Amino acid sequence: MVSDVLTDGLRDTLTVFEESADLGEPLTATEVAERLDVSQRRGAARLDELVDQGFLRTKTVGTEEQVWWRPPKRAAETERSFSTLVENxxxxxxxxxxxxxxxxxxxxxxxxxxxxxxxxxxxxxxxxxxxxxxxxxxxxxxxxxxxxxxxxxxxxxxxxxxxxxxxxxxxxxxxxxxxxxxxxxxxxxxxxxxxxTELKTQAQHLKHEIDDVFERVDDAFYALDTDFRFTYVNEQAEELLQHTEEELLGESVWEEFPSATETPAWESLHEALKTNEPTNYEIYFEPLAFWVEANVYPSETGLSVYFRDITERKERERELERYETLFEESTDVNAVLDPDGTIQYITPSVGYVLDYDPEELVGDNVFEYIHPEDRKTMRERVAETVDEGENRPIAEFRLRHADGSWRWLEARGRNLLDDPQIEGIVAYTHDVTERVERKRELKRQREQLAALNDFNKVVRKIADAVIEESTREEIEQAACQQLVASDSYKFAWIAAVDPTTEQVTPRVEAGVEGYLDDVELSSALHEPIGQAFRTGELQVSGDVFADPDFEPWRDAAETYGFRSFAAIPIVHKDTLYGVLGVYSERVGAFAEDERSIVGQLGEVVGHAINAYERRQALMSDEAVELEFLAHDVLDDFGVSAPEESRITFDQAVPLGDDEFLMYGTTTGDAFEALEALADQLPHFAELTVVTETSDEIRYKLRLVEPPVLSTVAAHGGRIQTATIEDGDFRLIVEVPLGMDVRQMTDIVRDTYLAPELLAQRQVPQRDQTTERIHQVFTDDLTDRQRTALEVAYYAGFFEWPRTSTGEEIAESMNIAPATFHQHLRAGENKLLSALVAEEPALR
CATH class of the missing domain: 3.30.450.20 (PAS domain)
Incomplete structure (x- = not known):
């Protein structure tokens, strides 16, 4: 019975030991593999798993050979343990x-x-x-x-x-x-x-409770199974369908009501069952002579249909349609008012213009429906009409629609208080909402075009200003000052965000004093700064008083007089330097065209900060060296490697579309371990040998995710060493003095090997010639030129004799051989120019 809890493979392996003459006889992995007719590696893996489960013991004999045996008493002990398990x-x-x-x-x-x-x-x-x-x-x-x-x-x-x-x-x-x-x-x-049994009883009780709930539903209700057979019918449904539940249960709805197959009910029920999404329909069901409104809800067991008789509503709708047809050409709403604004009468057209029932409005005061900002003016106009008694134009004003929105009306009034048939002020109004909105849209477009033109100038000024500044603070201050110097933006600030604690720290502000003292900036997940920080994307609030995410800062918006806000991530090559906050008095600022330009501003400032840090790194005599170590990384993936084996990761070459070529070397006995590791990691797509000697194998590995080498380089670091030696992964990274070491540490820790920081030390900076060549390589070469040089170098194109031809390299890059040679020669020219001339030749 013990063997029944094992897989077939483990059971077969244990049988090899049980069939030995001596139950405790030690066997080697080779002997076991031969008897099982499997590979030695597979046999060794099974043996190790049986050791982990306590069925076998193992030890090393001599210096290298390992043997396994089964303790004689283990079977009885396991049998007892299994019996105890079964009994319980x-x-x-x-x-x-x-x-x-x-x-x-x-x-x-x-x-x-x-x-x-x-x-x-x-x-x-x-x-x-x-x-x-x-x-x-x-x-x-x-x-x-x-x-x-x-x-x-x-x-x-x-x-x-x-x-x-x-x-x-x-x-x-x-x-x-x-x-x-x-x-x-x-x-x-x-x-x-x-x-x-108890679960079944509980389920039955629950069904009875659900049935009781269905009986209390006001709407008619019936349930169908997946074959459209009735499984439940409540009393209201019995009454409307003119059938009892007993007559309908188990019967097909289409057989009981065949004419329904010619109505939208057929499509609605089939669509709900097919898509598993609710549907609804309205039909006039002629056999029962009434209008039906139904909502259909699908489930795993079938359909639930709630329906009601809406015949009276349909008749009212038809009457209303006939009545509205008489006024369909009119967009005017006329009313008779008392001098204080009380409505005596209002034409039925108010129903389709403002969606009110005329009878409900009679007796109400019209000023209660006028926008608060327009009430004073309209009271004055009504008073003038009462005093002067002539037809008087009344200014445009806003009246509340039944749905809560505001409609613009143009009105004139006539004093007919002395007319015995009227005895009131007659107000003639015309809906001019579309005209007002067109005028406002034209004004908004003009303002937006002016803002875009203004902002383009601002961006150019910022680009010029940040290039001239010599420190990061001066760059940030110049950006904020240029923004607020325009007419489009009220004030601006820049804040840094700690990637670990997500604490927001203000750095500079312009255009306002005290805002950052009065307001606490937050990187909470749902708030604009937090979203910009986490996604690296521009976040905009076109109207802070209508934006629920901006609710904590509405008092500040009132105090400091702004209506729109943009949180712009300051980034350069995936490195986030902070967030730029920009405020405008305009509602709807940062619309599509303006937003695309605003987004570029973060890149301009980020590029300037990155250039400043690069200058600082070049001018410094020292750099910071970070050493990371992860123990037994191969064991974590179930991979074993011989002692003193070594795997190096020398260079990662980007191919585009998140594909990379990794070049490196292994000792002759470590390539198998690298193959096994590649089988375990899904982003290790293809491993091939470039060259092979008795002592070393140079390999090429195609990756479908950015490797740690590429990730570190993208954030300003430089890989000195990346190796797996004796199962331990060691990584040495050099970063410029003054760079955020904690950010780089977090970046390295987030990789799939998760190494820990072992040491941090200052080291001498490399000579300026090397730096100049490195700068040309990273900044001046195009992506294709850099890729062509790296792939050619690590593929052995520059060795003699060559280990790879230009055609083979071009094929690995998915480009034509002529294109490869063009990129290669252009890159060589730039690098040689940096080496032998004072300025690189940029072509």
Whole structure:
């Protein structure tokens, strides 16, 4: 029974030791692999797993050879442990033959509690599980379910009823599988059966509760299964459908109501079942002579349909449509008002212009519906009409629509207080919302064009200013000052964000005093600064008073008089230097065209800061060297390597579309370990040998994710060493003095090998010639020129004799040979110019 808990491979391996003459006889991996007819590596892996599970012991004999043996007492101990486990499993564990009646070969003691019978009664055949215990009504269902599931994947799960020795009926859940190599006839099954009677009872109670809920639903409701058969009908549905639930249960809705197949109901129900998305429909159902509004909700078991009779509503709608047709050419709303603004009468056109019921408005005061900013002016206009009695033009004003929006009306008034048929002020209004909005849109476009023109000038001035500044603070201050010097922006600031603590620290501000003292900047996930920091993308609030994310700063917006805000990430080549906040008095600032230019501003400032840091690095005599170490990285991936083996990662060459070529070397005995590692890591796409000697193999590895070498270089670091030696990964990175060491440490730790910082030290900076060449290589070469040089170098193109031809390299880069040679020569020219001339020749 112990071997039953092992995989087939581990069971076969354990059998090799059991079949030995001496149970404790030690065997080598080679001997075991030969007997199993598997590779030595696969055999060794199985042996190590059996050692981990306690079935085998191992030790090293001499200096290198390792042997394994099975302790003589282990089998008995395991047998006892397994027996204890079986006895404590809730339910009945069994082994039986897959034939009629399921004759039992083994039954656990849980049989007594589950069935009331002793295990011996089933094992001897005195009691047949299939004939005496499985409920007669469920025997065929259980047999067919088990056979179909076994034919599918060798396993099965089934629920059914059993009869106990006390003649009680219980619900059980069974899961089992076929065991052995498939040669047994009939097949042997093993599995577990547990009592789920209580769960079934609870489910039934829940169903009754749900039924009660359905009965309390005001709408008519019925449920259908996946074959569109009725499974439930409430009283309201019985009344509308003119059928009882008893008449409908189990019947197809299409057979009971065949004319429905010609209506939208057919499409709606089929679409809901097919897409698993709710649908709805309205139809006039002629057989029952009423209008139906229905909402259809799909589930795993079928459809739930809620519907109601909307005949009266439809009749009212038709009357309204006929009435509205009489006024469809009119967009005017006329009213009779008392001098204080009380509405005596208003034309029905208010219904489709402002969506109000005229009768509801009669008696209300019109000034309650006028925008607060327009009320004073309109009161004055009404008063003038009362005093002067002539037709008087009334200024444009805003009136609240029933949906809460504001409509612009143009009105004139006439004093007919002395007319006995009117006795009021007649107001004639015309909806001019579209005209006002067009005028506002034209004004907004003019302002936006002016802002864009202004902003383009600002960006150019910032670009000129930051180039002239000599420190990072001066660069940031110049950017903010140039922004607020324009008419488009009120004030601006720049803040740094700590990548570890996500603390926001203000650095500079311009255009306002005290804002950063009064307001706490936050990098919370849902807030603009936090979003800009995490995504590296521009975040905009076109109206801070309508933006829920800006709610904490609305008081500040009132105090400092701004309506729009932009959080601009300051970045250069994936390095975030901070966030630039820009504020405008304009609603809707930073729209699409303006936003695209604003986004470039962060890159301009980021590039200037990066250039400043590069200058500082070149001028410094020292750099910071960071040493990282990760122990036993190969073990983490289940890969073993010989002692004193070595793998180097020399250079990662980007190919575009997140593909890279990694070049490096291994000692002759370590290449197998690198192959095994490549099998474990999905982004190690293709590993090939470039050159091979007796002592060293130079390899090429195609990657589909950025490697740690490329990630470090993208953030301003320089890899000195990257090796796996004796299973330990060691990485030495050089960064310019003054660079954020903690940010670089976090970047390295986030890689898949997760090394820890071992040491940090200041080291002498490399000579200026080297720096100049490195600058030309990183900044002046195009991506294609740099890639061509790197691939050619690591592929052995410059060696004699060449180990790779230009055609082979061009094929690996997916370009034509002529294109490869063009990029290669252009890159060589620039590098040689940097070496032999004072200024590199940039072509």
């Amino acid at each position: 499993v809730p339910g009945m564990i069994y082994r039986c033959r897959n034939e009629t009646g399921w004759p039992m070969e083994f039954v656990s003691d849980g049989c007594r509690q589950l069935t009331g019978y002793d295990p011996e009664a089933l094992e001897t055949g005195r009691i047949s599980f299939g004939d005496d215990i499985v409920h007669p009504d469920d025997v065929d269902h259980v047999w067919h379910t088990v056979q179909e599931d076994l034919a599918h994947d060798g396993q099965f799960t089934v629920q059914y009823r059993i009869r106990t020795a006390d003649d009680e009926t219980h619900w059980v859940w069974e899961r089992g599988r076929a065991v052995g190599d498939g040669s047994e006839e009939p097949p042997i099954l093993e599995g577990l059966i547990t009592d789920i």
